[in-house]
Amino acid sequence: MAGTRSDWVGDYFMETMAATEFRVHPDAHIVVDGTVCADCTTRQCIVACPANLFVPTTDGGIVFNYEQCFECGTCYLVCNHEGAITWNYPAGGHGVVFRRT
Amino acid sequence: MSDSVDVIVVGAGPAGSCAAIVAARAGLSVVLLERGPFAGSKNMYGGVIYARMLDELIPKWWEQAPIQRWVTRRSTMLLTDTQALTVDFRTDAWGEAPYNGATAYRPDFDNWLAGHAEAAGAQLLTSTTVTGLLRDSAGSNRTGAIVGVRTDRPAGDLRARGVIACDGVNSLLAKEAGLYEHTDAKHFTLGVKETLALPKEVIDERFGVRDREGVDIEIIGGTGMINGGGFVYTNLDTVAVGVVLKLSKLAAQSLRPEQVIAGLKANHAIAPLIEGGEVKEYSAHLIPEAGLEMMPKMTANGMLVAGDAAALCLAAGIWLEGVNFAIASGMYAGETAVDAIRAGDVSARGLAGYQKRMRTTFVLKDHRKLRRAPALVLSDRVQHLYPAMVANVAERMFRVDNPQPKPGLRRIFAQERKRAGVRRRDLIRDAWTGFRSYG
Numbered sequence: 001m002a003g004t005r006s007d008w009v010g011d012y013f014m015e016t017m018a019a020t021e022f023r024v025h026p027d028a029h030i031v032v033d034g035t036v037c038a039d040c041t042t043r044q045c046i047v048a049c050p051a052n053l054f055v056p057t058t059d060g061g062i063v064f065n066y067e068q069c070f071e072c073g074t075c076y077l078v079c080n081h082e083g084a085i086t087w088n089y090p091a092g093g094h095g096v097v098f099r100r101t
Numbered sequence: 102m103s104d105s106v107d108v109i110v111v112g113a114g115p116a117g118s119c120a121a122i123v124a125a126r127a128g129l130s131v132v133l134l135e136r137g138p139f140a141g142s143k144n145m146y147g148g149v150i151y152a153r154m155l156d157e158l159i160p161k162w163w164e165q166a167p168i169q170r171w172v173t174r175r176s177t178m179l180l181t182d183t184q185a186l187t188v189d190f191r192t193d194a195w196g197e198a199p200y201n202g203a204t205a206y207r208p209d210f211d212n213w214l215a216g217h218a219e220a221a222g223a224q225l226l227t228s229t230t231v232t233g234l235l236r237d238s239a240g241s242n243r244t245g246a247i248v249g250v251r252t253d254r255p256a257g258d259l260r261a262r263g264v265i266a267c268d269g270v271n272s273l274l275a276k277e278a279g280l281y282e283h284t285d286a287k288h289f290t291l292g293v294k295e296t297l298a299l300p301k302e303v304i305d306e307r308f309g310v311r312d313r314e315g316v317d318i319e320i321i322g323g324t325g326m327i328n329g330g331g332f333v334y335t336n337l338d339t340v341a342v343g344v345v346l347k348l349s350k351l352a353a354q355s356l357r358p359e360q361v362i363a364g365l366k367a368n369h370a371i372a373p374l375i376e377g378g379e380v381k382e383y384s385a386h387l388i389p390e391a392g393l394e395m396m397p398k399m400t401a402n403g404m405l406v407a408g409d410a411a412a413l414c415l416a417a418g419i420w421l422e423g424v425n426f427a428i429a430s431g432m433y434a435g436e437t438a439v440d441a442i443r444a445g446d447v448s449a450r451g452l453a454g455y456q457k458r459m460r461t462t463f464v465l466k467d468h469r470k471l472r473r474a475p476a477l478v479l480s481d482r483v484q485h486l487y488p489a490m491v492a493n494v495a496e497r498m499f500r501v502d503n504p505q506p507k508p509g510l511r512r513i514f515a516q517e518r519k520r521a522g523v524r525r526r527d528l529i530r531d532a533w534t535g536f537r538s539y540g
Binding site: 009012013015016017019020023042044045047048050051052070071072073074077078088089090091092093095096097098099100101 | 136137138227254285293387
């Protein structure tokens with residue numbers, strides 16, 4: 001479906017995310033337990049995460065990519081499965097860094 | 102880092118830095134902890150800082166604060182897919198000291214404020230994430246008085262006589278202290294924003310301003326079926342455009358946040374303002390939108406909570422404020438900590454003056470007066486029915502439909518109310534709620 005509007009938004013979104021600075025720590029600060037997610041039917045994290053970091057896998061699970069996380073808290077608030085998301089801040093000095101002049 | 106100080110402030114946003122300034126100036130030893138590489142690096146918002154509370158702390162702050170533009174044009178826009186009705190107010194007065202609102206990059210502004218905390222004698226430790234609370238060993242892990250924090254530094258425990266938690270909207274510390282009964286997605290909105298670069302002359306021309314004058318446009322509608330709102334505001338050489346989305350509604354449908362922004366940007370009322378802007382940053386942050394309804398207890402034995410961590414954010418449609426509440430609550434938390442430490446009682450009872458300071462000032466007075474406003478503004482009728490109804494009334498009012506004679510406004514309104522599917526009694530009820538909140 002090349003050239004559709006959603007593709008265009010998708011390409012532009014990659015560009016916008018690339019414009020934001022992330023100082024990535026080697027360890028993930030948020031851990032998602034895919035075995036819990038496999039039973040989840042709502043999967044609200046996939047649509048709500050503003051960085052689009054929750055990706056459904058072909059075997060019915062969810063993979064979480066922590067590198068471009070805004071540390072906003074959306075995912076654990078919309079998640080209704082106890083224990084699926086272990087949410088913490090990144091180690092000091094890491095994670096998103098918003099721009100200054 | 103095994104030594105003990107008088108006060109630990111967690112988070113060097115506006116609340117934390119102001120708490121630290123007050124406590125340090127009173128002669129207390131203060132450590133200000135910031136998890137980002139510099140103060141403000143984790144912070145973003147939807148537009149305007151109202152900083153008159155700083156008059157007390159930093160006289161003539163406007164001569165040195167790193168702001169982008171002074172807001173001299175404030176617009177409130179009702180938006181549908183094809184219509185926009187805007188109340189556009191401008192005044193020269195807001196372009197002169199002491200000013201009213203300012204746009205700024207929060208990393209600039211917050212870092213500047215943290216510099217004042219350091220100048221007052223507070224020790225700022227950046228790149229330091231607080232991982233938990235230290236409790237008095239006399240009590241249990243859940244109830245013992247709070248006597249410090251754990252950090253991710255080597256030998257990172259730090260003890261203090263009092264802790265001020267200004268750790269933001271997710272406040273892991275307030276939750277660990279048991280001050281929130283529960284957290285619920287329906288109390289929060291998600292703000293997402295694009296920062297778009299344009300030459301200053303282009304911004305000045307498109308928005309009808311010059312020099313340091315700036316514009317803030319707040320939008321109801323434009324977020325599709327997701328309850329929320331939009332905003333556009335000017336920095337010196339960037340324009341910020343974004344949306345605020347009710348979390349529970351966002352999660353229950355299929356449009357992603359960046360698609361909602363794309364829809365707003367494509368609206369003909371918005372597109373010409375931002376055309377050609379080159380994206381400099383995309384950012385996102387939660388907003389504690391529900392006001393009084395979600396506020397936690399703000400004192401524990403040995404700890405105070407301020408700013409977003411205490412849900413002190415006013416989302417009342419025509420008034421959207423947060424940094425001012427952070428500044429004020431931070432100051433009051435600092436003053437309370439000073440009094441309590443001098444009196445030798447940092448128990449929740451000894452810290453009770455904090456509540457009183459907030460109850461007797463705008464911090465809780467505004468929230469109490471506007472306690473029904475957040476729910477009204479985000480209600481389905483205000484979000485999905487009224488914008489089209491009002492815009493249609495305006496369209497017919499200004500349309501010259503010759504040879505038809507002009508219909509009366511009352512008749513237009515009655516017809517459009519029916520067409521929008523708004524029941525009269527609901528309209529009256531909402532008008533009454535609005536009148537009680539804003540009147």
